[in-house]
Amino acid sequence: MEFLGIVLLAFILICALAVCLTRNLMVSIIILMSQSLAMSVIWILLESPDLAITEAAVGAGVTSLLFFVTLKKIHAIGGEKQDGEAEE
Amino acid sequence: MAKLRNNYESSAWFRFLSWMKKGSSRMERDMIHALETEALPNQRSETEQLALDREREEKERRDRENERAIQDKLHLWSTRRGSRLVRVAYRCAAVLICVAIIYVLLVSMSEEPMFGQAENPVNNEVSARYIEDGLTETGSVNIVGGMILDYRAFDTLGESHVLFIAACSVMLLLRMNLDKNGRPTREQLDAEADDRKYEPHNDVILQKVSNLIVPCLLLFGIYVVLNGHLSAGGGFSGGAIMGAALILYVNAHGLTKASQHKLFGAKVFKYVTFAALAFYSLAKSYSFFMGANHLDSHIPLGTPGNILSAGLILPMNISVVAVSLKKKYSFYPLFRKGDF
Numbered sequence: 001m002e003f004l005g006i007v008l009l010a011f012i013l014i015c016a017l018a019v020c021l022t023r024n025l026m027v028s029i030i031i032l033m034s035q036s037l038a039m040s041v042i043w044i045l046l047e048s049p050d051l052a053i054t055e056a057a058v059g060a061g062v063t064s065l066l067f068f069v070t071l072k073k074i075h076a077i078g079g080e081k082q083d084g085e086a087e088e
Numbered sequence: 089m090a091k092l093r094n095n096y097e098s099s100a101w102f103r104f105l106s107w108m109k110k111g112s113s114r115m116e117r118d119m120i121h122a123l124e125t126e127a128l129p130n131q132r133s134e135t136e137q138l139a140l141d142r143e144r145e146e147k148e149r150r151d152r153e154n155e156r157a158i159q160d161k162l163h164l165w166s167t168r169r170g171s172r173l174v175r176v177a178y179r180c181a182a183v184l185i186c187v188a189i190i191y192v193l194l195v196s197m198s199e200e201p202m203f204g205q206a207e208n209p210v211n212n213e214v215s216a217r218y219i220e221d222g223l224t225e226t227g228s229v230n231i232v233g234g235m236i237l238d239y240r241a242f243d244t245l246g247e248s249h250v251l252f253i254a255a256c257s258v259m260l261l262l263r264m265n266l267d268k269n270g271r272p273t274r275e276q277l278d279a280e281a282d283d284r285k286y287e288p289h290n291d292v293i294l295q296k297v298s299n300l301i302v303p304c305l306l307l308f309g310i311y312v313v314l315n316g317h318l319s320a321g322g323g324f325s326g327g328a329i330m331g332a333a334l335i336l337y338v339n340a341h342g343l344t345k346a347s348q349h350k351l352f353g354a355k356v357f358k359y360v361t362f363a364a365l366a367f368y369s370l371a372k373s374y375s376f377f378m379g380a381n382h383l384d385s386h387i388p389l390g391t392p393g394n395i396l397s398a399g400l401i402l403p404m405n406i407s408v409v410a411v412s413l414k415k416k417y418s419f420y421p422l423f424r425k426g427d428f
Contacts, residue, residue: 048320062332
């Protein structure tokens with residue numbers, strides 16, 4: 001158990017650094033999502049399942065979705081390239 | 089400027105008088121003046137008209153030149169000296185602020201007691217009291233639930249109001265109103281068209297999976313809320329789960345289909361949030377006037393472990409979930425097309 005905790009903490013540290021260092025905004029959001037997921041597992045290891053539920057739903061789910069929507073709105077990531085639509 | 093004044097109308101005294109009388113500004117007067125001069129083009133002879141035209145052209149040319157000179161000056165400053173200055177100042181300020189924050193944090197950390205020692209102020213009689221007498225005093229098997237919704241309910245009161253204020257400010261910033269006739273404005277239609285362009289067109293896999301998962305997620309969310317005093321969870325976690333489930337549904341089946349349902353409208357949002365916050369405030373805001381002391385509510389605590397037990401914790405969980413679910417769900421359509 002302790003080993004798993006250390007691995008997860010190291011993973012979180014690496015993720016936090018990678019979020020800052022990636023150039024691609026979409027990739028950095030996905031890394032943030034995975035960091036949140038690792039954090040929720042750590043909450044379970046620390047015996048606080050209610051926090052784990054909230055972290056998984058809010059941190060990994062809703063927050064990154066809102067980030068995605070914002071990036072779409074400012075045309076930082078492209079939409080679906082179907083129907084022969086030209087991307088600007 | 090020493091200049092002979094032959095028109096009384098543009099003198100300062102006249103402007104002051106007219107401003108006092110009916111509060112008309114100079115711009116309004118200019119507009120009226122322009123209208124009057126434009127309305128009488130035929131009565132002027134051609135030479136006068138020509139002279140007027142020439143004068144106007146001259147004036148426009150001079151204005152344009154002035155504008156360009158100012159722009160050139162600004163542009164030069166911002167590209168050459170100004171931007172370099174700003175960049176240097178920005179870097180210096182960033183480093184200074186970072187160093188200051190690190191210093192403050194390190195100093196405050198060095199003042200803290202060592203982690204995990206028995207005589208730390210964290211390990212006082214309060215936490216021991218919560219653990220020992222929590223079950224008998226609040227009737228809640230889940231000690232965390234009993235703590236945040238009974239002993240420290242005023243804390244959660246502030247928290248749910250913070251959620252409400254966050255939702256309100258997002259609505260203020262992102263919501264686009266209908267125009268006076270109740271029709272959508274140009275801006276709104278543009279946003280919707282932009283949104284539809286990016287929406288997945290009937291993704292079958294996503295739809296089937298969401299049909300399978302969303303009911304389970306909603307059921308699990310309701311379970312987490314209603315069992316807030318018996319097992320881990322409570323209002324905030326349940327609201328997060330249900331909000332995420334609703335967003336998944338909306339993503340799979342399209343925003344228009346879901347937002348046609350009245351339950352997701354702004355009106356329901358208003359009433360539900362108000363009712364939940366009002367109930368919570370009525371039940372627990374006395375804490376601020378009593379110095380966070382307990383006031384007996386005369387609601388029987390019931391047998392610990394039953395679903396109808398622990399007094400006010402269950403209804404308060406439900407009111408918290410109403411606020412948090414409504415907030416989580418309303419954010420998504422607001423972000424996407426500025427309306428819900």
